[in-house]
Amino acid sequence: MSEPVDSTEVKSPSYDLSKFQLKRILTNNSVRKSISLLGTFPDLGTDDAIVVFEKNAYRESDVATASSEESPKKPSYFTADLKVDTEFINNIYGSFQVVPTRDLCSVKSTVIYPATEKHIEKYSVSQKYLIRETPDLYQRITLPYLTSSQFSLEWVYNILEHKQETERIVYEDKDPKTGFILLPDLKWDGRNVETLYLLGIVHKRDIKSLRDLNGSHLDLLRNVRQASKDAISKLYGINPNQLRMYFHYQPSFYHLHVHINPVRNDAPGIWCEKSHMLDTVINNLELMPDYYQRATLPFVLYEGNKLLDLYEQELPIRALTKASDDKELPDTDSLGVAPPEGFSDEEPEDRQCKRIKLGSPEPKEAESAVQACA
DSSP states (O other): OOOOOOOOOOOOOSSOGGGOEEEEEEEEETTTTEEEEEEEOTTTOSOEEEEEEEEOOOOGGGGOOOOTTSOOSSOOSSSTTOEEEEEEEETTEEEEEEEOOGGGOOEEEEEESSOOHHHHHHTSOOOEEEEEEOHHHIIIIIHHHHHHHOOOOHHHHHHHTTSSOGGGOOEEEOOTTTOEEEEEOTTSOSSOGGGOOEEEEESOSSOOSGGGOOGGGHHHHHHHHHHHHHHHHHHHOOOGGGEEEEEESSOSSSSOEEEEEETTSOOTTOSTTTEEEHHHHHHHHHHOTTHHHHOOEEEEEETTOHHHHHHHTTSOHHHHHHHHHTOOOOSSOTTSOOOOOOOOSSOHHHHHHHHHHHTOOOHHHHHHHHHHHO
């Protein structure tokens, strides 16, 4: 079994990020604290570029404290360098704007240059539609489209051939049939283990996605699963039973790769209509070697995707959505009875708190609501 790879080689980009010129904002995600921008590098030409800024997640060391005689070993919020601007103090509640030391103010940035229309579509806000892809639809619509218009895989081959990003490889099994390379996904800052996000990219080049997997690939999949668990446990100290390992369908690039992150990490793309657990894939192939050549696989397409237009010629996808949007849900049913409250996994007290807050309660009610929600 191959050993983890260690390298310190870092290559400089061909562009100066400070010279980026904004054309428009593609997305501004307040939940993930990220923003995606479309623009250019005028000094290099007119090609589009995408720049993504995302605030880093907190590490435990960021909030470490020390005794009065010593300072924390690593940069921490709770030092004399913390700048505090008081917004208000009311009884036991206080609100502040704080600026920590510079070492804790970094923001992760991802750059795609030059960016294609498919990249711009991927990072833009748009309507989503669920496609139920049968094997027949895959052969007639999806496969011809991805064959003619998929992203270039040159960057993937550069990694597999050690031409680029060798300093980012954390583990490699060089076996041509069952081997793979493990390296950080662009969404991970490479520092905070709490938000660890790795990709396992297989060496075999004839597997585009789930659709190509069959019983002959079980040894490969089992090796990716076990070797990744062993390497991550050794390198990052994460319990293998705390790892989420899955495929995306449709994937963002058509060379088989596995996404790996901790189950406690609410990583993007883990929703049920996008991800397929590696354990489940292996089990399906053990039960039926040609499972993924026979299964109907749902996936999501975004408005503006040309593949959606091709599916629209076969299925009335947008028309059905528009018809349902024109209908208003009644306040009561035909018997004059109010519809039952929808299911929620929230506790009854949490739902009551939300009702109170939305209802603009009287002062006494508001005070009791705060205590119940605390």
